[in-house]
Amino acid sequence: MNYRECLMNAKKQMVARNLSENAAMLLMMEITGKENHDLYMEFEDEISEDVLKEFNEKFELLLTGEPLQHILGYEYFYGYKFIVNEDVLIPRPETEELVANVLAYYDEYFSGKKVQLCDIGTGSGAIAITLKKEENNLQVTASDISEKAIETAKKNAENLNADVSFLVGDMCEPLIEQNLKVDILVSNPPYIPTHEEVEHSVKDYEPHVALFGGEDGLKFYRVIFERSQLLLKEKSMLAFEMGYNQKENLTALARQYFPNSRIEVIKDMSGKDRMLFIFNNLGE
Known part of the structure; x- marks a missing residue:
């Protein structure tokens, strides 16, 4: 043949x-x-x-x-090869754009200084590890509620020789327990509304804990917005991936928690609203 x-x-x-x-x-x-x-x-x-x-x-x-990435056991993200399995979300191309924007804003607002960054809900570690690989001045800590996800993330960090610290726990809590104070908080939280239909290859093979964000898809943003007040330095930046149709509701929610901050929604290469950035006291 x-x-x-x-x-x-x-x-x-x-x-x-x-x-x-x-x-x-x-x-x-x-x-x-x-x-x-x-x-x-x-x-x-x-x-x-x-x-x-x-x-x-x-x-x-x-x-x-079954997703091709699970069959092969890996996926490429930002040019790096990451182990993926049923315990972690398969990294998506649009998340690469989140990483690129975080790096650009880091250069603009932190001018190459050493800063503390955390990645909440790290999964495979794709965001945290890539950011560390691309910018060594970032001191990176990543958390996830899933011990199995953290095991996978640690293997990826070892394979890619990335100096990233990992913590197991619910959203911001393990970071707060460590009394960590961060300059940059990054997260790609679960944001699919519970009732929304998703593809069979996603629903049946990827971890639901990494997909669904409550009735309106904003459950975990609320948690992070509230609890991050205990993590963030006065001058700080938050960066999130979001659903393409969540701009209005998510920016309104962000304004409730960060009324004096600059809030910006960035479109992806397809022209869809996919990233939310919040800047605290960056003019001072």
């Missing part, structure tokens, strides 16, 4: 099950270590027995709706 026959057959099966046909190509690319243009150049070449065996085994899992 050549690559063309294998991938055309796989594509038909994926379409028949209403699954993303691109996943089969991505799976073959990862198994062979080839870019898609290389595969297209070799479309008529015969597939080796080893590659075909591995592809077929993993493709059967793909047909069940």
Whole structure:
């Protein structure tokens, strides 16, 4: 069997099950270590027995709706390779934009100084580890309520040689218990409303504790806004990922807790409102 026959057959099966046909190509690319243009150049070449065996085994899992990242055991984020599994949320491309904006604002408002940053609900550690890798002047502490998630995050930090401290506990609490005072607070909290429909591959394979944010999706923002008052230095910055349709409600909520702060919503590359930034006493 050549690559063309294998991938055309796989594509038909994926379409028949209403699954993303691109996943089969991505799976073959990862198994062979080839870019898609290389595969297209070799479309008529015969597939080796080893590659075909591995592809077929993993493709059967793909047909069940299991995420490709879980089948492979990793996902790339900001150019770094992160272990992912059923205990952590798979890092999304839009979260890379949150990281990029945090780095840009750090440069603007903290001018290269050493500052303390915390990442609440770290999951795989993608945000915390990437920020540390990209800016060594950040002293990074990350927390998560899930011990298994923290185990995965620690492995990622070790694999990527990132000096990040990890704490287990509910939202801000383990940081408060450590009497930590932070300049930058970052979080990608669960923000999907409980009643909202989500894809089968997300609902059935990713941890619900990292997905759902109460009836209106804002439950964990409320918790962080309130409890962060015990964490933040006078001059500080908060950065959050948010749902594309939450701008009005979330900014109103932020104003309740931070009435004298500058509140800014940033659009992602698709033009959707996806990031909330809060700046405290940055003019002083």
